[in-house]
Amino acid sequence: MENxxxxxxxxxxxxxxxxxxxxxxxxxxxxxxxxxxxxxxGAFGSVVLVQMLNTALESGNFAVLSxxxxxxxxxxxxxxxxxxxxxxxxxxxxxxxxxxxGLMLAAGWKSVLTNFPLALLCGGAIGLGLGLVIEAVRKGxxxxxxxxxxxxxxxxxxxxxxxxxxxxxxxxxxxxxxxxGVGAIVGAALMYAMKKPIVGGAIIGAMILGTLGPIPA
Amino acid sequence: xxxxxxxxxxxxxxxGFAFAAGAARxxxxxxxxxxxxxxxxxxxxxxxxxxxxxxxxxxxxIPVTAIxxxxxxxxxxxxxxxxxxxxxxxxxxxxxKDPDRTFKNPKAMAPLGALVGAVGMVFYMTMASxxxxxxxxxxxxxxxxxxxxxxxxxxxxxxxxxxxxxGVHTGVASILYGGFAxxxxxxxxxxxxxxILVGKAVEVDGWKRSTWILVTAVTGLFIAVAYxxxxxxxxxxxxxxx
Numbered sequence: 298m299e300n301x302x303x304x305x306x307x308x309x310x311x312x313x314x315x316x317x318x319x320x321x322x323x324x325x326x327x328x329x330x331x332x333x334x335x336x337x338x339g340a341f342g343s344v345v346l347v348q349m350l351n352t353a354l355e356s357g358n359f360a361v362l363s364x365x366x367x368x369x370x371x372x373x374x375x376x377x378x379x380x381x382x383x384x385x386x387x388x389x390x391x392x393x394x395x396x397x398x399g400l401m402l403a404a405g406w407k408s409v410l411t412n413f414p415l416a417l418l419c420g421g422a423i424g425l426g427l428g429l430v431i432e433a434v435r436k437g438x439x440x441x442x443x444x445x446x447x448x449x450x451x452x453x454x455x456x457x458x459x460x461x462x463x464x465x466x467x468x469x470x471x472x473x474x475x476x477x478g479v480g481a482i483v484g485a486a487l488m489y490a491m492k493k494p495i496v497g498g499a500i501i502g503a504m505i506l507g508t509l510g511p512i513p514a
Numbered sequence: 515x516x517x518x519x520x521x522x523x524x525x526x527x528x529x530g531f532a533f534a535a536g537a538a539r540x541x542x543x544x545x546x547x548x549x550x551x552x553x554x555x556x557x558x559x560x561x562x563x564x565x566x567x568x569x570x571x572x573x574x575x576i577p578v579t580a581i582x583x584x585x586x587x588x589x590x591x592x593x594x595x596x597x598x599x600x601x602x603x604x605x606x607x608x609x610x611k612d613p614d615r616t617f618k619n620p621k622a623m624a625p626l627g628a629l630v631g632a633v634g635m636v637f638y639m640t641m642a643s644x645x646x647x648x649x650x651x652x653x654x655x656x657x658x659x660x661x662x663x664x665x666x667x668x669x670x671x672x673x674x675x676x677x678x679x680x681g682v683h684t685g686v687a688s689i690l691y692g693g694f695a696x697x698x699x700x701x702x703x704x705x706x707x708x709x710i711l712v713g714k715a716v717e718v719d720g721w722k723r724s725t726w727i728l729v730t731a732v733t734g735l736f737i738a739v740a741y742x743x744x745x746x747x748x749x750x751x752x753x754x755x756x
Contacts, residue, residue, distance in 0.1 A: 305542070309535070309620045315547040318532045322549065325529035328521065329589070336518050337650075338587030338642040339525065339635070345664070347588035352661040361665050364695070364704020372711060381544025384551050385533060390591040413521055417528075431547060443718035447711045450684065454676040461668055462660070469660040477652060488581075497581035500653055504585075504645070507652040 316428025320421040322385065326394035327420025331410050341390040344496050345459050350395060359403035366396030368451055374427065375444040378434040387448055389424075397423060463495035470503035474513055480506025515643065522635040530598050530631015535620035537599035537627075542618070554595045558603060558617065565607035568617075572600030583638040584645060585653065593634050602627045665701065673706035677713065684713030691736065698740040708732045 308314065325341075332339030333347065334354075340347055346366070353362045370392025377383035398410055410416050467485055471478030484502020485495040536549025537558070561567035575592040583589050603617035605626060610616050617623060645653075670692070677688030688709030695705025712732055715725045740746060 305546070310546060315539075315549075318535050318549065321528045322532035322536070325525045325532065328525040328528070332518070332521050332525065332639075333587060336521075336587075336639075338518075338583060338589075338639055339522065340588045341529075341591060341594065342588040343590045344582055344586050344588065347586040348657055348661040349665065351586075351657070352665050355658065356662075358700060360695075360699040361669065361701045361703045364699075364701070364707055365669070367704070368707030368711060378547065381546075382540055382548045382550055382552060382555070383536075385536065385549050385595055386551060386591045389549075390594065417524070435547060443714040444711075446718055447684075447714040450676055450680050450710050450714070451707065454673050457672050457676070458664065458669055461672065462664060465663060465668065466656065466660050469663070470656045472659070473652070473656050477656060481656075493578055493581075497578065497585050500585035500656065501581060503656050504649040504653045507656070508646070508648050512648075512651065512655065 312432055315432060316425050319383070319389075319428035319431070320424035322389050323393050323424025323427070324417040324421035326389050327398065327410070327416040327423075328413065330394050330398045331413050331416035334407070334411050335413070341394045343459065344500070345455070345462055346391065346395055348462075350399070353399065354402070359399045362399040363396055363403060366391045366394075366399060369448065370396045372444040372448040372451070374431070376448065378431045380445070381435075383431070384448070387452070393420065393423065459494065459496065463499055466496055466499040466503070470499060470507070473503070474507060474510050476510035477503040477507030480504070518639055518643065519636055522639040523632045526632035526635030527628040528631075529594055530602075530634070531624045531628035533594045533598050533631070534602045534627020535624040537595075537603075538618055538620040538623040541613075550599065551595045554599055557596065558599060561600065561603070563607060563611065563613050563617075565604040568600040568604030568607060572597045572604065580638060580641050583642040586657065587642050589635070589638050593631070593638070597634060598627050598630050599623075601630050605630075665703075670696065670702035670706065673703055673710075677706055677710050680710065681713070681717060683717040684710050687713035687716070691732070694736055694740070698736065698743060698745050705736070708736075 329340045333350065340350065342350070349362045349365065353359045369387035373384045373388035373392060377388065401410060409419055463485060467478075467481045470481035480502035481499040482502070483506070484498035484500070487502075488495045488498030533549060537554060539546050539548035540550045540555045542548065557571065558568070561571060575596050579590055579592055579597070599617075602623050606616035606622055615622065674688060674692060677692070678685040688706040691705035691709040691712070692702040693705065696702040712729055715728050719725050
């Protein structure tokens with residue numbers, strides 16, 4: 298078995314490599330959210346997270362979005378340097394793409410995000426900074442070990458919310474109109490039979506059959 | 515449409531490059547910092563270097579991601595920590611069976627990962643764009659009340675329950691911070707999240723210096739938010755004779 302250390306030379310193992318990779322990933326995360334704001338699609342989030350963003354944009358209250366996503370950001374970035382693997386779901390897809398952008402939107406900086414190149418630069422700069430901090434923390438010793446346990450609980454809560462959201466969409470679809478409601482029921486049942494999450498089926502079913510009917514006032 | 519596709523290529527390429535390299539680095543952690551997930555590490559190991567296993571596992575997440583993209587536009591996380599690493603690994607393994615040269619090697623994974631990411635993003639954005647306007651309107655009108663109910667009641671309740679189920683430390687902390695957040699910010703969720711973090715820190719690490727710093731910072735943050743939102747003024751006015 299050849300010595301691992303022999304092959305770890307060159308640019309792919311340089312101390313600055315991880316910050317650069319993280320910069321690219323965070324730039325992409327910001328890019329996805331920018332696409333979501335401008336085109337209504339592209340963010341690195343599930344149905345629940347995108348809906349949180351939409352509700353926040355509508356109401357102007359970003360506390361829930363920032364608090365929820367920020368919690369993941371905080372916990373995963375504490376855990377990442379300690380264990381050597383940065384969990385990208387909580388840190389980048391949720392924390393950076395929705396939490397940090399949520400804070401920016403709350404501060405009124407929407408134009409930074411809707412400008413695609415600026416959003417990429419912004420995300421990249423944040424990622425680079427965080428990457429440098431992570432490498433510094435790794436040298437200095439990690440933080441609390443409770444971060445992983447806390448994130449586990451939050452993921453569990455997130456999964457529960459996702460599970461509850463499916464039936465919630467069915468109920469809202471039925472309250473909207475009969476055709477949409479029937480569509481939601483059928484779509485959800487189909488997804489359930491295929492052992493996939495029902496929320497997507499409920500929404501698409503409501504969209505397809507709801508089109509056959511009028512849009513109530 | 516063209517701007518959307520161009521953006522999709524850029525975002526997909528950047529993310530695919532970074533996350534594929536990060537996934538390869540997982541096999542060299544903790545000496546080298548990686549990006550991914552422990553779940554991804556387990557799943558890639560379970561495929562045992564078999565290209566068909568990697569490819570079919572990665573591809574299995576395409577239907578649900580496509581459905582989510584059509585339903586609300588978001589593409590989720592599965593593309594990045596399951597589809598890209600495994601499809602890239604599978605493609606590399608078709609030509610070369612050696613793990614050290616293929617999926618454990620960031621130099622090999624990154625460029626191909628960029629391609630897989632870009633193709634994936636373009637595919638999902640195209641699917642999401644194929645939705646007619648009336649359908650999009652209905653989706654929005656169904657989702658807005660659902661989203662509102664989720665934010666106002668579902669999320670706070672579930673987070674309170676999760677924190678309480680997690681033990682007395684997270685429970686008490688979340689009730690205190692969550693209740694305060696509901697009063698000050700209009701929603702308990704940030705408070706419950708902070709309560710879970712603080713409660714777990716106290717439970718797992720005890721009252722170390724880092725725990726005190728965390729508690730002070732979080733409490734200070736909430737008091738600052740309350741002050742700037744005029745909470746204490748409103749509270750004081752309640753007791754002044756009307």
